[in-house]
Amino acid sequence: MQQPNIRFDHLIKMTDDTGILEHGLGSLPRRKEGYSTDDQARALWVCLEWLGRCGEQTDKQLLSLAEKYLAFLLWAQEEDGRFYNNFAYDRSREPEQPSDDCLGRCLWACALAMTRRPSVSISLAAENIFFKALGQVWNQRYPRGWAYSLAAIGLLKRAGLADEKMIGLAGTPAV
Template sequence: MERRSVRFDHLIKMTDDAGILEHGFGTIPRRNEGYSTDDQARALWVCLEWIKHCNPENQQQLERLAEVYIAFLLWAQKADGHFHNNFAYDRSKEPEMPSDDCLGRCLWACAKAMTAAPAPSFAMVAESIFHKALPQVDHLRYPRGWAYSIAAFGELHRAGYDIDLTARIQDLAERLSALYRRNSAPGWSWFESEITYSNAVLPWGMLWAHEMLKRTDLLDIALNSLDFLIGLSQNEAGQIRPVGSQGWCRPGYRALWDQQPIDVMKLALASAKAYELTNMHKYKSTVKKCRDWFYGGNDLGVPMVNERDGSCCDGLSADGPNKNCGAEAVISYLMTEAIYEEWIQHEAQLVIIQ
């Protein structure tokens, strides 16, 4: 397993004293586009993953960034526990409807912080945010919010946290199962009538549910849907080709462009979880292909990442990479690398043990 040079310069550049800015013009932060709480949750997560893998200098920088991101979540949380998602550069709230996805991502990021915080005070803040947000889970209406919440509860369960979330896990898993049964059909093993964005988070959530509830029906749905998505997400050469955002995918139609880094990362995430639970090599192979996508293992054979500064292009179009490098893209690249780095270090430990 080959280790690549990973730099955090662009992540640092995109972050000011409030949080990570949402968009870039090339590699320059586009301040007039403001911030999203979604991105702060993602950025917090990726920092927590890399803190345990990097050298002391980078570790210190990432701990500082993580404090900025969790402070944003604390600020963005509303009195009822939900989160305001979109903010202008002047820190004013932009008009919006509550986002299930945002709530789920924040729960997941806080769960990770509760179990992997760089300091006890950090975990205390994450726990406060998590418990304040928890009642809002009962009002979630959309499947990605359900999946993130299941994963968050699973993370706490795995870490032995003294909080019983079994009933909520069962409820959310049943909702996802019912959605799958309603929409799946011969040749369409999926939760929805279309495949749109952040798709692999749905089987990922089901994998977490199976890990906690030990139900084979949940595992069957998780693996059937993931296998279907993997099959849709490869080109003729076997490289990763995520469903394009210019039209998405439905029975009889599949968009090729614009391919999004976040969909590649989520596919790597779900495949890594599937490999963890099943030890089936095909899922490990998919993770490697997802990583390769960022370095040129894609439809155009072009790198999406600048390894000199750690920036990542926002998408892949028919005429090449989108030269803008925003928050979602760099986080997706760094998270995919973190998944791979975890495996590199795990295999190195196995060699030492042997």
């Protein structure tokens, strides 16, 4: 089977040593816009979807990018499991309210990493992040966050990596 001719030049250009920049002007990163955690989750998702489909050289690039985005999630996760979403280019925190979308996307990206298992370190980090964040699902208020969170839980359940007790759903009140 022929490998698809997919290039990730823009993803690579928008990514620095910290993660993917939030915005660009054409193909140029706008550093003054900083970073968002949910963009790191999206970028991780892209890498995981294409790993193993584009050839060995591209896989090495995608694996390196995936590690960078996952490291950002690890850095942005609060002690209570939530994620801080908005960071300036100097890595300082910008004012914000917690985002259900961000939590849900991070859970989804981590669940995908847990099922795809591209490397031991990625799988281990994703599992740690996922289960630390899982308790925050009950605090979500908006449907899009719920949808990503439920999709992540469903993905793990279908993959045989979670049951109700393991993911903390047993004995919880109905929403």
